[in-house]
Structure formats: structure tokens, C-alpha cells
Amino acid sequence: MSARTELKKTRKVDTNDDACEVNVVDARKVTSVRRKMHSADAVQLLAETFRVLGDPTRVKIVFALSKEELCVCDLATIVGASQSAVSHSLRALRQMELVRYRKQGKIAYYSLDDEHIGRLIDEGFDHVRELV
Amino acid sequence: MSARTELKKTRKVDTNDDACEVNVVDARKVTSVRRKMHSADAVQLLAETFRVLGDPTRVKIVFALSKEELCVCDLATIVGASQSAVSHSLRALRQMELVRYRKQGKIAYYSLDDEHIGRLIDEGFDHVRELV
DNA sequence: CGCTCATATGAACAGTCGTTCATATGATAC
DNA sequence: GTATCATATGAACGACTGTTCATATGAGCG
Structure with a gap:
């Protein structure tokens, strides 16, 4: 695990939707995957x-x-x-x-x-x- | 516990392949497709x-x-x-x-x-x- | 026309699903 | 030890699903 990741360990990422009270372990991964996620409509379909x-x-x-x-x-x-x-x-x-x-x-x-x-x-x- | 052992649970099988009162329009097609159909287990899975x-x-x-x-x-x-x-x-x-x-x-x-x-x-x- | 065939559809019912809530487990930290 | 974190899980509840039954539509036939 990188120091950079370690530093961000308990930070919360803006969930921009609802109040999700879960801690983030690896903020880099979360941001990276989120950027790739398809639209809500496509997911729903x-x-x-x-x-x-x-x-x-x-x-x-x-x-x-x-x-x-x-x-x-x-x-x-x-x-x-x-x-x-x-x-x-x-x-x-x-x-x-x-x-x-x-x-x-x-x-x-x-x-x-x-x-x-x-x-x-x-x-x-x-x-x-x-x-x- | 391995995922393999978890795989069991709710497997329902429909075995009534007789109570069907429908006429057949093209018996050749019906037989041909039936022969290719996967097993009931595979379909269910x-x-x-x-x-x-x-x-x-x-x-x-x-x-x-x-x-x-x-x-x-x-x-x-x-x-x-x-x-x-x-x-x-x-x-x-x-x-x-x-x-x-x-x-x-x-x-x-x-x-x-x-x-x-x-x-x-x-x-x-x-x-x-x-x-x- | 009346009748039958092929398909579509609404209502109803029993069963199933996904979430939330509360709680349990087990690892780490103090 | 106690506290907290990450995850798992059972119960419960409202919402939804797939089938059957009854019925409707509409094309073809005599």
C-alpha cells in the first residue's frame, strides 16, 4: 500500500447522492472506478x-x-x-x-x-x- | 468457507413438460431446437x-x-x-x-x-x- | 354469417426479492 | 482488558414476479 493511500485512509469521499456513512479504504480506487461507471440510466437498463x-x-x-x-x-x-x-x-x-x-x-x-x-x-x- | 460449498440452496426444477395443450405449427423446427436445448440444470443455473x-x-x-x-x-x-x-x-x-x-x-x-x-x-x- | 385457431392481456394469487435494522464475529488498536 | 473497524447475517417488511384463469382480438375457413 502506498504512503499516499495510507494518508487518505479514513477520509470520506463525497458520495454526491445520499448520506452513506462508510469509511473509504482506498480513495484512489474509489475515484478511479467511479469515473468509469456508466450512467444511472444505462445501469438501470x-x-x-x-x-x-x-x-x-x-x-x-x-x-x-x-x-x-x-x-x-x-x-x-x-x-x-x-x-x-x-x-x-x-x-x-x-x-x-x-x-x-x-x-x-x-x-x-x-x-x-x-x-x-x-x-x-x-x-x-x-x-x-x-x-x- | 469456499464459494463452491455455498452454491446449493434454492434450486427449483419444473418437471411438468406434459401439461401443454398447444398445437405444433412446424414439427421439424420443434424437434431440431429441442435437440439443441441445454440441460434443465444448465438452464436453471x-x-x-x-x-x-x-x-x-x-x-x-x-x-x-x-x-x-x-x-x-x-x-x-x-x-x-x-x-x-x-x-x-x-x-x-x-x-x-x-x-x-x-x-x-x-x-x-x-x-x-x-x-x-x-x-x-x-x-x-x-x-x-x-x-x- | 359462425366457428376455430393463434395470440394477447388483465386480474389475482402465491411466492420471491432487496433493503433496512439490529446484532454478531473477528481483527486491530489502545 | 475495552473500543473501534470491516464485514456478515437473520428477521421483517413492502414491493415485485411468474403463473394460471378467463377473456379478448383478429385472421382464416367454410
Whole structure:
């Protein structure tokens, strides 16, 4: 630990948001990381994106859609959930712009909205593979 | 206690893959996608991983740890949450093996558990950047 | 027209989540 | 020893979530 760090040991950093009563151990790190932090909006959006993906039904839906464009009833069969449950899940995914769909007659064909989503799921399964 | 032994707890499995009364539009697609689907355990684990990341406090924590190894109190300052809230969040992240820590005296230094996590967050922010 | 199919959606319910508060542990300092 | 610091954790509470059920919309068919 540097002398410079040692000197600032018990100083409090301006939290510029709320009264957080925690001491700072390494003010240099705190300032450095804070400068890199994304905007509150981006953080909020990303958290909502992850939250939407944080459900087995929706993980299966997104994975399935990363392989094929699929209609709601086939998705329901594949993921083993009711049509209603899948439709509600698709709405959540749509609202986060994770999936889109095209209507052909009475059938709605869903697919992933962009290539980030497929990579997100793949990266996730890569991480999980080491846990099972 | 290792993070590995903490990983267990609430794992719920849905085994009802039969009560689905939906017609199939394209049986070839259904069979093809089904064959590629990951195991129920992997899907469950990935959903839990995403769910843990689906919270602004924890997104900030993981992002911060992708830049620096940090102790709990500095994390609390950076993300603007109480020490208790951060500690609870870190436990959830630990249980999913997203972060690990080393103890040095009374200070616990946290860091990301592997490089997948940092890429997951980066990929997520890439997706989100197009929404804001 | 009436009927069925594919999908969407609102309400309701049981379960879960994230925070706060109070307190515990264990290390360091005096 | 006592005091303080850094962290962990259980309980509790309000807020939120995912499903089911019932129903609605709207396209295609006869």
C-alpha cells in the first residue's frame, strides 16, 4: 500500500447522492472506478435486461430463438410452458427489445432483436458449464 | 468457507413438460431446437445467474469489480448503497460464483471469479448502449 | 354469417426479492 | 482488558414476479 493511500485512509469521499456513512479504504480506487461507471440510466437498463433473462422460461425462449425463428405455440411446446405464460414472457422480452416479431396471417414469428442477445446467452452458458 | 460449498440452496426444477395443450405449427423446427436445448440444470443455473445480475446495485458491483479489486466498504461508497446491502448482494454473487474474495486482516477484497463475467457485463452494456 | 385457431392481456394469487435494522464475529488498536 | 473497524447475517417488511384463469382480438375457413 502506498504512503499516499495510507494518508487518505479514513477520509470520506463525497458520495454526491445520499448520506452513506462508510469509511473509504482506498480513495484512489474509489475515484478511479467511479469515473468509469456508466450512467444511472444505462445501469438501470442493463439490470432490467438481466432481470428479464433471469427466468428459466425466458432463458429457454431466448436460446430457442437463437437457433430458429419460431411462433408462439411452437415456443410453448419447446419450453414446456402454457401459451399464456410464453406470451407474457415474450412481452417482457419485447419491452426490453431482446426479441422482435413479424406477423404472418394469424401467426407471430419471433426472433432475437440483435446479435448481442445470442452472444449474451452463449457467454452465459459458457460460464455455467464450469459450474455443473 | 469456499464459494463452491455455498452454491446449493434454492434450486427449483419444473418437471411438468406434459401439461401443454398447444398445437405444433412446424414439427421439424420443434424437434431440431429441442435437440439443441441445454440441460434443465444448465438452464436453471443460467437463469439464476442472470437473476442475480438483474439488480442495479449488483450490476454496479460487478462492473466496479471488473475494473478493480475492491473491499466491501469501498464498494458501498462506489455504488451508493449501505454496507449491509452490499454485503448481502456480494453473498448472492458469491453463491453464483460470480465473485470471489481474499481476506487480508479485517478487510475482504473482492474480485470477479472468472473472465466470463466481465465479458457478460461488457456485452450487456453494448446491447444497452443502443437503447439509450 | 359462425366457428376455430393463434395470440394477447388483465386480474389475482402465491411466492420471491432487496433493503433496512439490529446484532454478531473477528481483527486491530489502545 | 475495552473500543473501534470491516464485514456478515437473520428477521421483517413492502414491493415485485411468474403463473394460471378467463377473456379478448383478429385472421382464416367454410
